[in-house]
Every structure is written in C-alpha cells, then in structure tokens.
Amino acid sequence: MPLTYRIEKRPMKRNTWEPVNAVVTIVGETTPLIQFKTNRNMLPINVLSTPPGGVTAEVVFLNNATKPTPENVKGKIAFSETAGATRLYSAAIAAGAVGAMGYSMPAYTKPEINQTSIQFNSLNATATAGWAINLSYAVKERLKAAIAKGPVKLHVEIETKSYPSEELTIIANIAGSIRSAQRFVYSAHVQEPGANDNATGVGTLAEMARLSAQLYKAGKIRPERTITFLWGDEIVSTGRYITDDKERAAGILWGMSLDMVGENTAKTGGTFLLEKMPDPSAIWTRGADKHSEWGGSPIKEESLFPHYYNDFIFNILEEQGKFAKWEVKFNPFEGGSDHTPFLQNKIPGLLMWHFTDQFYHTDNDRIDKVSATTMKNVGVSALTAGLLLASATENTAVSTINTLLAAATERLNTEFELGKKNIAAGMPADKERHIIEVWGKYYTDAMATVSTMPVTKETTKLGSTIKFGINQVEKQAKAYIDQMK
Template sequence: MKKIFLFALTLYTATVFAQTQTANYFKLTRAGFNEKNAYETTAFVEKYFRVPGNTGFNASIHRVEEILKKAGYVEQKDNEFEAPLTYRIEKRPMKRSTWEPVNASVTIVGETQPLIAFQTNRNMIPINCPSTIAGGVTAEVVFVGKGAAADLEGKDLKGKILFADAAAGRLVAAAVKAGAIGVMGYSVPKYNQPEKYQTSISFGSMQANAGIWSLFLSYGVKEKLKAACLKGTVSLKVNIETKIYEADELTIVANVKGSVKPNERFVYSAHVQEPGANDNATGVGTLAEMARVTANLVKSDQLKPQRTLTFLWGDEIVSTRRYITDDKERSNGILWGMSLDMVGEDTKKTGGSFLIEKMPDPSAIWTRGTDKHTEWGAGDVKEKDLFPHYYNDFIFDICKAQGKFANWTVNYNPFEGGSDHTPFLQNKIPGLLMWHFTDVFYHTDNDRIDKVSATTMKNVGVSALTAAYTLITADENTATATVTQVKTDALIRLKTEFELSKKAIADGKPAADEKHIIEVWAKWYTDALATIGTMPVDAKTTRVGSTIKVATLAVEKQVQIYLSELK
C-alpha cells in the first residue's frame, strides 16, 4: 500500500512539475509574441504573387532574413552550430524558368471599363501564361458551352478566343489545334461559394510553352460574358504582361542550437509560394515572429534549449522534403515536424475554424461521430499507414489550453495530406499541420490582408512555441505527465468509440467489424504510449517506462471490458 501511495505521489509531483514548466513557457510566449510584427510581415508578403524564384518569393525570403538578423541570428559560414543562433539561405538553380505576373485586362470592344483587370483579380493570369504582343490583341470570342468535344465541333476558332464555362487548362490543347489565339475559362470549387462571392478566382497554372495564352474568370465575369455572347458577336481587347526568366530557388533555414543534444531537433516549416494572404503569408509572418521571440528568450537566458529548434521557409513540400532527405544524419535527428499553413484567419470573415490535422490515426479510416474530414477531402489511409504517437494528443492539448486562455476555438481533423507535414510523415517522422478550413476565400484572389487576424496568429504562434519549448527541454517529469495525459485521452476516445460501435451493432452492423475498430484504436494508443519513452532529453530513465506500463495496462483492461460488452 505504501509503495502504491509513493508511486502515485511521485506521479502527481511529476505531473504538477511538468505542467508548471509548460505554464512558464506559455507565460513567456504570450508576453513575447508581438502580433503586430507577425501582421506587418504578412502584409508585406501578401503584396506579391509568389512563385519560387520570382521577385515576390525572393523579397519574402529576404524580409525573413532581415528579421532574423535583427533578432541576433548570424549568417552561417561553416556549419549550422557554429553559433547559438544561425541562419542560411540555400540557393539552387531552377530546372524551369520562373514566372511572375505584371498586368492584365480584358475589355469588351465598345465598352470603356474593363470586364476584368489584374489590379482587382490577380489570379486571372495562370502561372506560366505568356504575354500578349505589346499593346494587346483584339479578337472575336467564341462561347463553346462546357467545352466538350461536341461543343467544339464545327466551331471556327482560327484567330479567335475560345471561351468556355469550364476549366481553361483542359481546353488549351484543343484551342491550339483549332488555331485559337487564347482561352478563357471558369472553374471555382463549390466551397468557395462562387455565386455569393462572385469576384473570386482560384489561382492555377497552365502548361509552360503551350504556344497560347489563357485567362481565368470569376463567376460574375463569366456570367456577364456568357450573356453577351448569347446575344450576338462579341470582340475582346486582351492585354497580358508577364515575365518568364531563369532564376535560383531560395530556401531560408534558421537554427537555435540545443545545448545537450543539438542533433535532435524540432522543425517548423512555412511555405512562401502561393499568392494569398492567409495562404500562406500568415505562415511566413507567424513563423518569423516565432523565430524572433525564440532568439530574445535564448539571449536573455529565459529559454535554454537542450535540443535544436529549426525554422524553415521555402517552396511547399519541395523544400521540406529536401531538408529531410538531403542529409541522412540530420534526418535521423528530426524528432518532430510542424507545418504552419493558413494560420492567421479571421474566421468571422472566412468561416471554418483553426484545425490541427492529425497524424494518421484510426479516425482517418473510420471517420464517425464528431470526427469529420474537411472539404479538402479524405486521403486513402489503410491500417498499415497508421502512425501511433503521443504527438497528436500532446499538441492538441497544448492548443486547447491556449484556446481556453484566449477564448480561441480549436478543433482537429483526421489526416488528409497536402502540405508541409506530409514529407515528415513519409519519412517516418511525427508531423502535424496547423491550419484553418473551410475558408470560403481559399486559393482565390479574395484571400487578402483584410481576411487576416493578428490575434489568431498570436494564438497559433504561442501554442506552437510552447509545445516545441516543452519538447526540446523535456525531462522525465514531462514524459510522465504526458503518459497521464495520453492515457486519459485514450480512455475518452475508447469510450466514445465503444458507444458508437454499440449503436452501430444495434443498427445491424456486424459485431466483429465493430470490435475490430475498438481493437485498432486500442493498439494505436498503446503504441502511442510506448513512444513517450524517447521524449526526455535523458531518455535513460526507469520511471517513465514504469509509468507507461501502468498506463498501458489500464487501457488494455478497459478495452477488454468494452469488447466483452459488444455482442
């Protein structure tokens, strides 16, 4: 009895200690994170249509460099650990030319005001689109309905502009074959609510060197032009100016050296490319401020990282994957990865809420109850793809704590993929995505600075920093507290799944299938508990292992009870 009491007392003391440590980091990050700085950086970046190698992309990278230098990071000369705070800009010649838009307008001949113009619809020009001849071109526009083969049959398109109520990209080849000089099309996803937000255009690209130009239209412009074409012959004056040139691709990497295990690290990634404010100027701005705060805390000895903290800005997925795979030794030391993508939403304007996209757990296979996928769509996750780890619950609970403090709504979604967290997972490294969805302005040219919330960026930045600080300084108290947390989360999840399975069986679903779901969840959580053993910087502790065993037994015991009741 005394031994049990002493163990419980030790566990309680460890939990309180770890909570105090995390609470201290919350205090430091809440006081240190300046949302005005994050917002100003975001406003700078969102001015540009950013493609790797182009003016806006490079200006954004150098803006981050200015922030890092001012914060005390020194440019790396020989190696990334030559000073406590270092940064480097990696340059690589691009295999393809870069591209940037300059200007564009479309005017119906006979009208004085443009039908559409680049100043208000920067996404009207697809990436890789060439310029028209200087001064523009004037030609008849031919409406071809949905652009099906039957719609094109018998149409005289030579020297004319093909216009379809369909995606322009899929009609370029047919237009070239028919001798058209350009293509105009429309394609905006339903979740962007195009009939409500009639000026929105989704950004996209066209094949380079296609031998023709193309333009994207908003719902409102498409309907106006279609109505005009159905009344009679319409000619358009089209002027497009773009730049296509050879360039280097830039990635900027900053490091805060760990004092005990510098080769073990937490890596943040925020992609620079794309033309939006929330996507992803907010990720760039938030991460830049996070790097500044971290430097200040290190220089004032308020943060003493024992593992390394790495900040990365570059081309989505490409830069992160390269960072992971180019150096095997470095890759082996990456213990956690986090993608900051669309992290600054003013949700009253954009909709949706802040989300943590989880590593693949069983909810990605059996999505039920309150779990739901976003409009981005579910991935094809199988049981072999599951990634049991404490990281899911650890990060979610950190964010919930900030949410409770700041009255900030925090949710999660099952794994879907598509951002900088995926290269981590593909290389067997725990990786999560911080983002927002659904955003009605997602990927459209209405994703501008007025849809950004500085307060949201602070909530995300505070949560992301507090989580990383806790992990890069984790000791056995942190680990044992995390065991308690994950065990509690496991029991809550298993109870939820049990109730769902009980109802499913009552509704006629096979009991064997429902038991299997419970068993997979149980294994996921017991395997996740086991990963906590490597959390402490000094992982050679026996107390953490004992705590994990006790928690695992509690989970397994409860699972057996649930399985016996599912008939």
C-alpha cells in the same frame, strides 16, 4: 554559435514565370471586362504574353454540349462557363483558337456571393502558343450578357516574363545545449500568393523565430535540443531538408507545418484545425471525426503512425483555446502540406491550418481576411510545444502519459457506444470489436513512444507510468470487446 541562419540558393530546374499586366476590354466599351490590377489570378501560371499591342478577336460562347472545333473557334476566343481556362486551353488552341477564357470555381468559395474571386491555377510550362484567362463569376456573367445581345469582340493584352531564377530556402537554428543533433523542425511554405495561404504561416513562424532569439539572448530560454525554423517551397524544401543529410535526418524528432494559420474565421468561414498523424480515425471516420472539404481517402492499418505527438499538441491547443476563447478542432489525416515529408520519412509531423476558407487560393485572399489574434494563438501554441519538447523532462513525459490515458479512455468509450449502436442496427460485431482492438493498440503503442521524450533519463518513474498506462488501456479495450457480442 547558438543562433544561426543561412539562405540556400539553388538554380530552378525550369524558368520562373512572372505576371506583369493584363487587361481585357469589350470592343466598344470603356470599362475593362477584367484587369490584372484587380484580379491577379486572371492569369494562369505560365501563360504567354500576347503580341505587342494585344489581340482583338470575336469571342465564342461554348455551352455545355459544345466542344471547341476549327469550325467554331478558329481565329476566335473560346469562352466556357463549365470548364476552367486551363482545362479549355489545350483543346481550344488545338482547334485554332487564339485564346481561351474559362470559369471554374468550387462551391465552397461561394462564387455567387464572392463574385470577384478567381482561384489561381497553371498551364503546362511547355505551352508555346495562344493564351488563357481565368474569369470570376461577375466577369463571366457580364460577358454572357453582352454575347446574348449579339456578336462580341474582345481586345486582350497580356504581359508576362519567363527567365532563369533561383529557389531560396531560409533555415534558422537555435542550437540545443545538450543534444544539439536532435531537433524540432518548424516549416512554412512561401510560394503561394495569398495573405492567409501562406503569408500568415510565413509571418507567424518569423515572429516565433524573432521572439525565440530575443528570449535566448535575454537568458530566458535554453533549449536542450535544437529548434529549427524553415521557410521554402512547399513539400520540396522540407523534403530536401530531411533527405539530403541522413545524419541530420536521424536527429529530427518532430516536424510541424504552419499553413493558413491566421484566418479571421468570421470572414473566411471554417475553423482552426490540427491535422492529425495517421490514426484509426483516418480509417474509420465516424462520430465527431470529420474530414475537411480538402478531403481525404481511407488509409490502411499498416499506415497508422501511433505516437504521443497528436494528443500532446492538441492538449496544448486546447489549453490556449480555453485561455483565449479560441475554437480549436482536429481532422483525420489528409496530407498535402509540409507535414507529409516528415511522415513519409517516419518522423512525427503535424499540420496547423484552417479549412474551409471561402477565399482559399483566390485573389480575394488578402490581409483584410487575416486575424492577428489567431496568428498569436497559433504562434503561442506552436512555440510552447517546441520549447517543451526541446527540453522535455521526466515530468513532461509522465504528464503526457496522463494526457494519453485520458484521451484513450474517452476514445474507447466513444467507439464502444458507436459500436453498440451499429451492432444493434445489424452491423457485424466482429468489425466493431476490431475497431476497438485497433484503437486500443494505437494508444498502447503511442504510450510506448513517450520513453524517448525526455532529454535525459532521470529515474524509473517514467517506465513505471508507461507500463501502468498501457495496462489500463489494454484492460479497458478488452472489457469493451468482451461486451460486444
């Protein structure tokens, strides 16, 4: 059958954890200090329940210089505004505390503006005593103000569950009509609880699959290679899909991760990004190239992954951006999402995402921060790419060489101008020449990969175009290197 799907079920290696409810009240006050129904992330993953009826204890504020000891926290609740609850937990419980309450929010989440935000985190699944609670900026300020007036007791009730469960993965396919063993794989991870991260990725991919099936049934598309849609646990499910079946893995030609793809950037901040496969900008990040606040470390030259995929996809995104007045940018490779298993297995893999998001991993990542228009722009771009590559012709490949030649020309010129300035400022000319050399080789090697793009070989035109493109890039790189004395 050309249209298929399956649900894979596997027993989880550890029990699943389910938050049910929680409420913390300052003894003597009626309004809760914090509660689960408004701050789901107050409960770290794997936190234990309190005894039935809850726990009442004095809270001790530990300032910067104070560490939890039996003398200051035994039988009490440890509270810190400089350490998150999960970081404070082990030391506090070891010192005899009944529980720990902590605050830790990165600057990019703007906690003094988004005062109710809490980022999710987790405790070790082997925790056997006590509990921990994450605090928002507003809650920790309210608690500090109360403590400043005198001793404070808190009543804490936490209800969670832990039980055996199954990990689920959904895999849907549109079988290729000519080369069904070759495939384009989309993935969206399901385990994170936010609207943008990653309900937008899951939802966008679901709509792409629904529309693809509709178009197929109407006879409007007939991909010649297989297109696969995968939803599952981040990195784990994608990695398993690649490594569990060597024969299947050999036919995976491209991977694409949809992660945080529906942001209303007027509210969240940041911008849409295409995270590139490892190219020289991940070694020498300069000029217009910038890492996101997620951050990345310089890679080594042997880790470069020259391929047409970067520029092919970004060209589609730029066209959609022009059409829809939608801002698209790119960032050097950083890793950390479903594209990494592809790359680790020498398969071209890209990430579509947004960053920075001031609500990232917080319980304020809700549907009011989502843009249906952005989801449409990403979905249109991603599906266009998959359909084009699944049925790529000689003309598609020739056009891609032209795209690569334009990108290489622009990049080499940019690096040449940066190099001249650096040499004039006293930087070693050898280094600047080497950067040009590496970029030139990156693009000539990327052009060579276009030979495998068409589903079937048609004429000798593609081979001639590749040779011409490579020659042009080599000439330009040499000319720039010769001028860098």
